[in-house]
Amino acid sequence: MPKFVDAVIRRQEVVDAVFRIIAADGLERASLREVADEAQLAVGSVRHYFASSDELLTHAFAVVVDRIVGRLNDADSRLGDLAPGSAKHHAAVMALLGELLPLDEERAVDACVWMAFKNAARTKPFLAAEADRSHRAVAAVVGGLILGLAAGAESGGAAPNDDDSDGSAGVDQQVLVTEAELLLAVLDGLTMHALLQPEWMTALMCKDVLEAHLEGLNRRMTAGQQAINAS
Amino acid sequence: MPKFVDAVIRRQEVVDAVFRIIAADGLERASLREVADEAQLAVGSVRHYFASSDELLTHAFAVVVDRIVGRLNDADSRLGDLAPGSAKHHAAVMALLGELLPLDEERAVDACVWMAFKNAARTKPFLAAEADRSHRAVAAVVGGLILGLAAGAESGGAAPNDDDSDGSAGVDQQVLVTEAELLLAVLDGLTMHALLQPEWMTALMCKDVLEAHLEGLNRRMTAGQQAINAS
Numbered sequence: 086m087p088k089f090v091d092a093v094i095r096r097q098e099v100v101d102a103v104f105r106i107i108a109a110d111g112l113e114r115a116s117l118r119e120v121a122d123e124a125q126l127a128v129g130s131v132r133h134y135f136a137s138s139d140e141l142l143t144h145a146f147a148v149v150v151d152r153i154v155g156r157l158n159d160a161d162s163r164l165g166d167l168a169p170g171s172a173k174h175h176a177a178v179m180a181l182l183g184e185l186l187p188l189d190e191e192r193a194v195d196a197c198v199w200m201a202f203k204n205a206a207r208t209k210p211f212l213a214a215e216a217d218r219s220h221r222a223v224a225a226v227v228g229g230l231i232l233g234l235a236a237g238a239e240s241g242g243a244a245p246n247d248d249d250s251d252g253s254a255g256v257d258q259q260v261l262v263t264e265a266e267l268l269l270a271v272l273d274g275l276t277m278h279a280l281l282q283p284e285w286m287t288a289l290m291c292k293d294v295l296e297a298h299l300e301g302l303n304r305r306m307t308a309g310q311q312a313i314n315a316s
Numbered sequence: 317m318p319k320f321v322d323a324v325i326r327r328q329e330v331v332d333a334v335f336r337i338i339a340a341d342g343l344e345r346a347s348l349r350e351v352a353d354e355a356q357l358a359v360g361s362v363r364h365y366f367a368s369s370d371e372l373l374t375h376a377f378a379v380v381v382d383r384i385v386g387r388l389n390d391a392d393s394r395l396g397d398l399a400p401g402s403a404k405h406h407a408a409v410m411a412l413l414g415e416l417l418p419l420d421e422e423r424a425v426d427a428c429v430w431m432a433f434k435n436a437a438r439t440k441p442f443l444a445a446e447a448d449r450s451h452r453a454v455a456a457v458v459g460g461l462i463l464g465l466a467a468g469a470e471s472g473g474a475a476p477n478d479d480d481s482d483g484s485a486g487v488d489q490q491v492l493v494t495e496a497e498l499l500l501a502v503l504d505g506l507t508m509h510a511l512l513q514p515e516w517m518t519a520l521m522c523k524d525v526l527e528a529h530l531e532g533l534n535r536r537m538t539a540g541q542q543a544i545n546a547s
Contacts, residue, residue: 109439110439111344111436111438111439111440112344113342113343113344200435201435203512204431204432204435204508204512205342206512207342207511207512208340208341208342209342216512220513260528263524263525263528264528266509266517266521266525267502267525267528267529269505269509270501270502270505270506270508270509270525271498271501271502271505272505273504273505273508273509274500274501274502274503274504274505274506274508275501275505277435277501277504277505277508278497278500278501278504280438281434281435281437281438281447282451286497290497293494294494294497294498294501297491297494297495297498297536298498301532301533301535301536302532304532304535305528305532
């Protein structure tokens with residue numbers, strides 16, 4: 086095997102070991118020694134790929150953010166041509182937001198690792214830049230979704246790209262920011278509860294709660310637009 | 317000073333040191349040695365009051381849960397006689413839920429410590445019983461609030477205790493459970509964002525987002541009841 090391929094695979098094995106440790110025992114146990122043990126490598130071998138624990142953790146954080154943001158962007162691209170208000174659009178929105186929730190084993194590990202890193206960034210400054218990138222990427226997708234729903238309400242259910250309005254007659258900008266922050270809070274709150282109380286906050290319950298929130302969101306967007314049209 | 321008073325004060329000083337360490341550096345730094353240093357005591361003195369790190373952390377978790385639940389119950393008792401739908405009731409609901417959010421310095425420390433312990437309970441089984449007690453206490457207050465709003469919608473705005481209905485004609489039980497879980501997710505999500513991005517998710521923004529959610533919740537409760545009345 087060429088040496089650079091070997092290095093890519095080894096680095097990924099080390100990152101996978103970090104993920105397993107975080108999922109089982111929490112981020113504070115992910116020292117170079119524990120990670121080396123988990124990956125069945127010598128500490129020296131791990132050091133060959135990552136100069137320090139900080140470098141390893143920053144890289145592992147970036148890997149999980151890339152994975153989640155990649156899935157989000159894929160799901161987002163499937164929203165494009167669907168008309169807001171249609172059943173297909175709603176299903177695509179649920180699929181998009183479901184990428185952030187621990188709805189199956191793969192997403193549960195990602196969500197658990199992602200939460201651990203985001204929370205750790207509060208007290209570990211070397212994780213702050215990656216936490217910021219993660220937040221911006223998710224906020225951009227969720228903000229875009231809210232804008233799409235608002236544009237759909239404005240044009241009475243046509244797809245956003247069929248709408249040639251300049252948006253000036255749409256729902257107030259501050260309302261859209263508040264709705265985006267509310268949806269982001271719902272997503273992180275549900276993720277937290279699903280990770281901490283998996284026997285109660287099941288995948289089914291997560292979806293039910295998210296459905297209830299989206300129903301209210303759609304109703305508010307439509308009602309807001311009707312109030313504007315009537316004024 | 318009598319010896320038992322001294323012990324109560326010393327234990328509280330040690331717990332305060334735990335809180336400061338968690339707020340500044342995270343739970344994983346709250347070892348007996350670090351806590352002793354922070355409290356300016358010898359490790360032996362700390363051990364005199366807490367036999368182990370696990371015992372100290374469990375006690376500190378219980379202290380913050382008691383404090384938050386105490387404030388919640390006080391605020392909850394002020395809701396009792398107010399009519400749902402009235403401005404006074406709404407203000408009391410905001411005050412009640414605001415006890416859980418990091419809206420000022422005292423509540424920010426409590427929320428930060430509380431979040432750290434709840435998250436740590438996932439991987440530290442000795443914290444699980446306290447996490448469970450915390451969850452049940454908050455869920456009981458939030459569940460009671462949702463029931464009160466539903467009863468208010470049912471009786472057309474009278475206070476819940478003026479309502480002698482048996483509740484059988486009210487909004488579906490499953491809807492109430494979903495609304496309670498949604499509100500709990502909003503509260504923990506907002507707390508998380510306010511702690512991780514305090515310059516963006518300010519106290520004002522927290523309140524705006526919570527207001528938006530409560531407005532939607534009230535509308536859903538009223539609409540649900542109207543649908544039942546019309547059927």
